[in-house]
Amino acid sequence: MKASFYTSLLLCGSLVSLNTYATQHSNTQWVDTFIGTGGDGHLFPGAVVPFGMVQLSPDTDNPMRGVSPQPEIYKRCAGYHYDDHTIVGFSHTHFSGTGHSDLGDLLIMPMTGEIKTTPGSAENPEAGYRSRFSHDKEWSEPGYYGVELQDYNITAQVTASQRVGMHKYTFNDADAGHVLIDLTAAIYNFENKVIWSDIRLIDDHTLVAYRATNGWANNRQMYFAIEFSKPISEYNFINEDDKRYRCMDCLGKEKHSTIENKAVKIAAGKAVKFVASFDGLKDEPLYIKVGLSAVSRSNALKNLKTELPHWDFDKTRADAKAQWATYLDKVDVEGTKSQKRQFYTALYHALQAPNIYQDVNGQYRGVDGEIHEGKGFEHYTLFSLWDTYRALHPLLTIIDPDRVSSMVQSMLVHYQQSYENMLPIWSFHGHETWTMIGYHAVSVIADAYLKGIRDFDIDLAVEATINTANNPVYDAIPQYKKFGYVPMDVLPESVSITLEYAYDDFAIAQMFNAMGKKQLAKEYYARAMNYKNVFDKQTGYMRGKDSKGNWNPDFNPEAAKYMGPFTEGNSNQYSFYVPHDVAGLIDLMGGDDKFEGRLDALFDTHLSADMIKEHEDIAGLIGNYAHGNEPSHHIAYLYNYAGKPWRTQERIRQIMDTLSSDKPDGLAGNDDVGQMSAWYIFSAMGFYPVAPGDLSYAIGAPQVEKVTLKLAQGKSFTTFAKDISEENLYIQSVTLNGKPLTRNYLMHAEIINGGELRYQMGDKPNKTWGTAHSARPPALSKYKG
């Protein structure tokens, strides 16, 4: 024990020094990959490169075969939860911050001593292959994660390239050890999740594997190539399936097929595992490389051999970190250490997805299940659009516009390949999940187009947009077009859907307007006004309405009933969802002061415990404002539109102070594939894209002293928050490139052309700055011409 402790200390020391070296040179030092791994952040701490196909990360717990009782599943959407004390292994795919989950492909776990092939439980880790671990002996940085596996005294480290994960296992006090590959392990792992799997040894140190799972995506297929740095000394194929393949011969006898014969080195079925044993581990660590592909085993091998032809773990780690540095060093932040940790970690989390979903030879699996080749663009997957159209995609238009074109083109080929002729709704890994509402892909496309990001098939974008927004089979578009709203007797979540369609229609109108397609623009501007059709003037709230025009009799603005008229929210929140025509909404609600009162009521109300319980996936409450979920994200900025920008300034600071920290539980709710992180980044700089597609950003209140964005063509845009402090949360005045800026919003071009935005902060609100009607962000009526 002493010897091993000493070894691990040494090793720990070398890790730290490597980290120290790196920290001197890059903003990667500020990333703490553990932020958001606690609470309901649903983030993972493992190794990934920007937009990488591989997310190689430790899984601490999940429902697994033979474990009873099964652990809580929602908590572990990212595989890892900071509360946990055991690690079951390292798997290669993870969602970043989602509220539902899947993935966790190809779990690998090293061990010493007796071979264990079942996971054991968190309470009784000895019963299985899992190991205890401690956050004291856990290290990470962008592209790298390391941990001491206490039960085995193994130092486990992982890093990754785009399509390949690399493991390094140092067996600190054993010469012999084992590596388990458990194809039954998965995230959101329910009975029957594994449809089929196989694993095959192709030489003494290489395997190929396949798994199809039925989870959030149905029949999702993934292929793997696995290479060990040492020859396997002994191996075991394990098939736990009671109903595994048998040669059902003519006379009804059961004999095991030769596919389980050791001579034919494959195991196939629904519960397949593989154990490789190794000798000589004292002399050098064991390395493993795992190539992924959604197309084929041969592509997985190609990905592996092409991206990581060597066994140099440190180089792979350094390369991964360098990729992160390229991004993170595009932004210079001055602020407190906590702010810098939050900011850079948010940026790190904003650059996880949509991620590459294409092999080195250009092939990818489309939403039609077919193999395609991406020509002239990189193919991306994971469009959590209901979340990310709000701020994440707008953020990418600023910090990585080239990639935005490929993401748009990826959505357009999705449309082409979709049997329903639809742009993605919530898609990943070649599958449309139809999760959430709206058709927000059009917002991302329109926003990109309007910002001059146009390296995609424009004609196809027009076609896809029109066919999506008029799709006869998706949700209730025909009724929406007929009634001007989705009747609540036709579909649940009808009010939310109506409001989000109306916003999307605005984005479409803006794009068509910019294209000079005036007639089409007019049609969609008109549709954008449909929000008015679900506004009940009598109550002053957005409210369910049936196809006969009757308002929902069972109406309570606080009710967030599952399958009611609102989506993960209630009328309180959704009554503010008119991002594209806040001026119009203010009129409906009775003018600036009444609107301010309504906003205050939202933030200041005391929600009953019963009502809170009803809220699904809604966390981070301030009153009934739910920072943990997307429908609230724009709301704090709405005071601006009523000429009360200092109220926005107060609310932003309130949210920052109470709902964000640099701790593992520092996120108020799911990061939702970077949307929460993008909110943080924008809000910390002092502005936010309330209505992507109108090219404006509402000015809130900066939270950090200074941010410099290094933009394309050597330009940069810097925000200064002069005299910002705990007390000085109010904007006194603003200058842009030295000239006073009196409006309470910025335009996209003003950022992207480079320049300086200087905020003068003070401890009292300036109730004259940005208050005039002319100082407020444009209303829809402006665009309607």
Added chain:
Amino acid sequence: MKASFYTSLLLCGSLVSLNTYATQHSNTQWVDTFIGTGGDGHLFPGAVVPFGMVQLSPDTDNPMRGVSPQPEIYKRCAGYHYDDHTIVGFSHTHFSGTGHSDLGDLLIMPMTGEIKTTPGSAENPEAGYRSRFSHDKEWSEPGYYGVELQDYNITAQVTASQRVGMHKYTFNDADAGHVLIDLTAAIYNFENKVIWSDIRLIDDHTLVAYRATNGWANNRQMYFAIEFSKPISEYNFINEDDKRYRCMDCLGKEKHSTIENKAVKIAAGKAVKFVASFDGLKDEPLYIKVGLSAVSRSNALKNLKTELPHWDFDKTRADAKAQWATYLDKVDVEGTKSQKRQFYTALYHALQAPNIYQDVNGQYRGVDGEIHEGKGFEHYTLFSLWDTYRALHPLLTIIDPDRVSSMVQSMLVHYQQSYENMLPIWSFHGHETWTMIGYHAVSVIADAYLKGIRDFDIDLAVEATINTANNPVYDAIPQYKKFGYVPMDVLPESVSITLEYAYDDFAIAQMFNAMGKKQLAKEYYARAMNYKNVFDKQTGYMRGKDSKGNWNPDFNPEAAKYMGPFTEGNSNQYSFYVPHDVAGLIDLMGGDDKFEGRLDALFDTHLSADMIKEHEDIAGLIGNYAHGNEPSHHIAYLYNYAGKPWRTQERIRQIMDTLSSDKPDGLAGNDDVGQMSAWYIFSAMGFYPVAPGDLSYAIGAPQVEKVTLKLAQGKSFTTFAKDISEENLYIQSVTLNGKPLTRNYLMHAEIINGGELRYQMGDKPNKTWGTAHSARPPALSKYKG
């Protein structure tokens, strides 16, 4: 009822007249596709073109979901059994004559009245969608099958092209009807056979579907495109899976995913069905086309659109028949009607497989699970090699040598794609089943090469042959090489395996010898003598031997114990398995007379009921000679090698008279993918390839008056059996091209160069013809130089 009866009579009449017309023009008239659909023939009566990828045929019964008790499964290896009285539907893939089974892909059943979605039972067909039928109202010809579905008064007819099946349903007394597509139906259908399936409506008359099954082949993937001639008026997706996909949302609520939403027109899961309803069926029949692909849905659509762009059922049927005529008219047979029916039906069954397994764009799925493109050859599947190397593949070298090259190349790419570096053993649909023993692909390759059929990659053939015959992971090749036999303590079936390896090694030696690779030839000629190592001189029998050299103490030559030292047989039978060195075997057994006695003992013994029971998959007994299984197929010809050709002549006639007829139960056992049929064809002509690879055919006794084979380049080869009759079963003399032939064997070149083989038949044996040592087929010693 009367009206419908009249209609069906009319229709029946038109079918008959069409048949009559055709019969005047082609030998297809002699094919009776019902021969072998009874008894244990395991043949199907449905529609197929020569070597077609689609085998569209009625299924009469099979274990199915919700049917209790389940029907006997072995009897229904081909889906259809002549004993049955109900049809459950028409599926698109079938094995021809196998003793184990799989397939039965995409079952379609038309119906009227109430929609039924479960099959019901044979005893109670009303309980489900199945229908009664009668052999009186059932018609078929090559490429076509028709039947009256009594319960619905629907006339169902099917035909096919290479990759597309076509259905024609005439609703005789209903204007409205339904078509069920049941993705849970399959042949050899056990619980959990369906791994995953989906079906998707892509327009008002087209569907695409997918199914992966775990049967004889594990995770076999098949894609379908289904097109109706009329728009579907109403449809229903059915998902019977208890554990079907649910949106397992965060709070553990179960809600059905929108993938089961009618708006998104797909059902996916493990128990999926689809019902399409149609109107206006009185006016015209409903046609359905189904394209198959092992690669993708889009390829299935491509196959459909390319091969059958029209809706002309009669043309498709005529085209299919014309393809058969091309083959069947290559052979002219004179004999009794029964003989002609048997001969042409045997030829029809000999041309079913190996079958095309490649899409119109050249793509196919290899044994590595990857998508490949066949370049310079057509890709074939279904290599039932343990059966077919004996006579079926040799037959193809005579009647379709061009196709043989493609079949060999298909086996060579299988080798290339095989993770085990093995030529196929028993493979189909991109899967190696490892069923049966030996490595008989080498026999097929060597035989083709030796016969000058060489339009394949010769270097690859050499490599594949060596690597297969020395494979370190297959069965017991290393031990075979070490000990000169497979020790019975290493592997079951050790004696059969040793004997078959030794024959295969002979075939390899022959090929290398012809290639001038003398050293290699020497090595394999030596291996070919290994049969002697399992011959126990004391008992005079082939006998199990362990790795210490001890003979099996539990020895009974009649014992055909499962997993004993013999494969589907016993020592009685396998003691004659030295086809490549019968002269050497005769020496071992004590000379010509003793050998004759041993052969007689095999044919004349009375096997006890217990011993017969032990025989698995062994039918068609004459004593202990089992015509219904392959290890016996060459045995009747062995009298020739002992200088007693008249005894062979007697035995062939005996087998023909007692074990072959033109009735549904006319086959003595499984046709085994054409092997039994090929035995019939050769034996009817009067010769048989006892040892493919030695280029000789033992002369038996012709059974039909005259056969003309139309060969390549305008050549033809004709056999005349002068004065043949019930009594005149003995050969008196033989001339080849007018010159006396005194040897009791023919050489391949003598056939293929064209000519006339005249047998003079008589009622008494000529005990001088073909008896001299010089008149007997060559012994292995000859080849060894």
